[in-house]
Amino acid sequence: MKITNISRRFLRNLRSKLELDPDFILKSSREQPNVMAPLEALPIEMVWKIASFLDSGHDFIAFHQSCSHVLQCTTPHQVIWRREFLKKYDSPDRGQNRASNSELYKLYRLRNHYLKPTIDFAKIGEREARRKILTVQHLIFLILDSITDERGLSFNIHFLRHYCKRSNFLTTLFNASITARFLNNNDRSVTAMVDPVNSNRFLFPYCVLASVLFPFTLSGHDNISSQSQSASHNRLRWPNTGFAIFPESQRMMYSNEASVPLWRNSNRLQVTALWLMHATVFWRYHLVTDQPTTLYNSYNDLPRVQRIRCWDKQLVHLAKALPIGKDWLGIYSSLRPTDYANLQRSGWDGVVEDHFPLDAQGLPEILRYHFTWISDRQQVYWPTRFQQAVPRACNSTYEMTAQHFKVEGRRRRGTPNFEARGWLSLLPAQAQIEGWQRFVMVNFERNQFGNVVLDNSFAHEGIVLPGGKVVLGRYWNIFDDQGNGQRCYPFILWNGDILTFPSKT
DSSP, X not given: OOOOHHHHHHHXXXXXXXXXXTTHHHHHHHHOGXXXXXXXXXXXXXXXXXXXXXXXXXXXXXXHTSOHHHHHHTOTTSXXXXXXXXXXXXOOOBTTBOOOHHHHHHHHXXXXXXXXXXXXXXXXXXXXXXXXXHHHHHHHHHHHHOOOOTTSOOHHHHHHHHHHHHXXXXXXXXXXXXXXXXXXXXXXXXXXXXXSSOTHHHHHHHHHHHHHTGGGGGSSGGGSOOOOOEEETTEEEOOSSXXXXXXXXXXXXXXXXXXXXXXXXXXXXXBOHHHHHHHHHHHHHHHHSOOTTSSHHHHHTSOGGGSOOOOOSOOOOOSSOOOOOSEEEEEXXXXXXXXXHHHHSTTOOOBOOOBOOBOTTSSBOOEEEEEEEEOOGGGOOOOHHHHHHSOSOSSHXXXXXXXXXXXXXXXXXXXXXXXXXXXXXXXXXBTTBOOOEEEEXXXXXXXXXXXXXXXXXXXXXXXXXXXXXXXXXXXXXXXXXXXXXXXXXXXXXXXXXOOOOOOOO
């Protein structure tokens, strides 16, 4: 439709007023009803054209409510809501299940209301509790609806990344007093709003969601406090900063299976979300805090494509274990025996120094691994001793669909190369989010004759985050009965495959 010069001038003036005051339309319609009179005479196409200039959902909804004529032109049955929705979010349409314009209108309004970065997760009270619960639910729906295009881009993932930077949803995760209130069930408003008997119905999705969004906390991290630490006699003084929860996270990372299990049930199908949350705090601290004893320099020296990233495909229910790539990077942590004993001592509230593998220059080294996925059952190597140390699957249904793999990794001269075998098995959805898998692995060495030697073997058990890009877990000596004995240590792996997307034909 051709736009006249008068209409163009009207659009420019309206847009300039909106830039100066985003609430201009809404306030004008309430305080000066006649000021919007020119809109009453505009055809529907012109109303839609004006709406197309409004970038934010707040402006669009304010314009929608400006006068009765605009309200009628932009009612839910109009296609304009589908267009506005798809400018900001990925399409929720799946095959023949096409959302109506009215459904998109309602969803657009709900997301615009509950996903504002101004919602304060640190506040308590019944109203705040309701908003926190519904915000978590809408963030989960955003994850489930995220779809990447042929270039690997997703509106939902873009929105989630910016939401994590602008809101305090993840910053509260690193605040000791707020997190303690969640974990100790002292936030009575949240407890009452969710379930008076079992407040874990809020805690579980909160922790699961925080772990899924973990990759977003590693980029643009200046908005999340990460004050430095100072050492004194092997004990670190920990200031009251955004990472004040770190001492508890460190203690939990070195706890064994008997005291802090990875799983909430004996069949190993539901993750311990609290352990996952503390794992993200522990590794995030070491990756983003610029200290000589952390991984900050080693991690930031990596090419951007080899750093931790989020899922790049839609998270759907898996029929069988899905291979998670070939080239991986990772790191594992350990402690001095005396530090380990101090950390497990009742009443200990300090922090000890974590130790990582060192390169030839004595700096923390990020290790590289190559995965080979084995489909031929005759090539499976999983002796009884491995099965006793860490069962490949604890459910017959998932065991039949488990995927076997071998891992190889080169080490510097004088150190045996890394070699391991393991299994990947399915996990059901956690907090409605699909795509979780269980990771088990046992490494071993070979003697001069090529025979397997188990003297220095370690069992690994971990949780693959949705999308198959990150594994968080713990490891222990193979002769330590399923991690219930002396010592367990944390590890992290992340995928380093180069992303490739099909070109348009």
